Amino acid sequence: MIQLSRSDIQNLVSIDPGTIAAIRDAYIAISDGRANVPPVGYLGFPDKNGDCHIKYGYIAGDPVFVVKIAAGFYDNPSKGLPSSNGIIVAVSAETGQVIATLNDEGWLTDLRTGIGGAVATFALCRDDAETFSIVGTGTQARFQARAMAALAGRPITINVWGRARAKAEAFQADLAAIGLAVHVADDLEAMCRTSDVIVTTTPSAHPLIKADWIREGTHITAMGADAPGKRELAVDLVARANVLAVDLARQCLEHGEFAGAFAAGLIRTEDCIELGLILSGRARGRKAASQITIADLTGVATQDIAMARTVLERVAGLDIRT
């Protein structure tokens, strides 16, 4: 059995053509019937302000299936520990033998979420989009910025806004250190009013972005809401959008960004288009330059499968098909 540490994994994969292709395929697999993705397992630890999600699934034809254990204990920082922990177990889909444990400490989730956001963004934004704005200044905001820059294939303008300007400036400095210029925005509303693309990455429990701040032709990728009670966009903004894309409808309408508008009866299940259908060309996303499009991503085990498979394919000497 192979046991890979976070640094082992970081030496094998990054935002690169192979991982981007794997994540695109992970979304398509949800929509074309190849994915077997049971509902996410959950254990709550309310006394400890913690929870654990168990995502598992299989993509038909893959040599491995994957179980990801992801724990979040939100009082950890006060003990000097990271909030997020976890491990990914890759098992042979031929024999059931445990092939590898990936002790990535949540890094692969961050990476696949970043790539996934950018894949959704470029599947739905206007081809001439120039101004890309990020709401939030945390780890995922950084991954979104890096993945957008990598997938754009052309120079783009990147803005960032956060509640605390100091954190936005730290974000700016971190990205400057890897050669990526970012503008710090002082005002969220003004930033939104002048953006072609907005990517939200906060754990907010109340809407940050109002419907009338968004101009025609804007695309929004909503990454933050991944549990009941989280929300970054006003429900009337969701209701106003022309195109609503989801990674997995049952998750997005239950506990994603679209859950509020769905619960209020403002949108219906059939208003949502799976991202995988758009990526595979079986459904249209944006139909006009003037449309407002929103992608709501809650995370699906196929992304974890795709990343684990890609990591293992790059381990020298390991043949995961046997």
Added chain:
Amino acid sequence: MIQLSRSDIQNLVSIDPGTIAAIRDAYIAISDGRANVPPVGYLGFPDKNGDCHIKYGYIAGDPVFVVKIAAGFYDNPSKGLPSSNGIIVAVSAETGQVIATLNDEGWLTDLRTGIGGAVATFALCRDDAETFSIVGTGTQARFQARAMAALAGRPITINVWGRARAKAEAFQADLAAIGLAVHVADDLEAMCRTSDVIVTTTPSAHPLIKADWIREGTHITAMGADAPGKRELAVDLVARANVLAVDLARQCLEHGEFAGAFAAGLIRTEDCIELGLILSGRARGRKAASQITIADLTGVATQDIAMARTVLERVAGLDIRT
């Protein structure tokens, strides 16, 4: 993070007073509200004759919670590989940090299942039971025999019956090698008619044991049926029993030994008593020496939690409470 191999684990735990106490408590935890045991996760691989069960849960007050990945790929023996594979991941219930992976290759499951069967057997059989008979000659039959001998606390007679006499003789030889005398029975019916206790351990899909073979006062522990379609006892035997004990009612009535009688309307949910209630003295099991009692065990994550915790408590220098 601690990584323990099968042999590491075998050096730490066995059928011993600590593991027996832990398994008893694991059943009680189900019945007294301490256990959080979500439904078992499942992935099927019909093309490969394989499946994977993901059992996870938490016992309130425990320092760790556990996720067990157990794969069964039933064509493996033809490739020279074992059918069962798996891994247990123990995670801190204080911080979410992954404490350990237990690469037990299914051995802890065999051990906890063996101890669990014997705990149920001695909770329900007559105090003066002398003749203990095992149906089946595989791995779990061996664990049941060893655990019964350990828990009996007195000399008992052990019989074994299998479809293939050669396998029963190999069973006899294996147990003789560890000092345990076993009689090989030629005829299943005759063995059943003269037994005080019968423990069934086969993967049979049709009933092996008929209602009129069982004399008054007999206890049966049914270990084999753990998936839809498996059955070792005739439904009218289940219906005839005076006491029906279960580890977890929702599992036993859905895919355990009692599922057939339940589906046929011969028994009701309220006819089943949780083993944990009997072990904790909150419900009576056997009420008279003449009663026929049956325990149906399908396996619950609390057993896996109890075993993983016990293993980790015995790792020198590891404090799992931090």
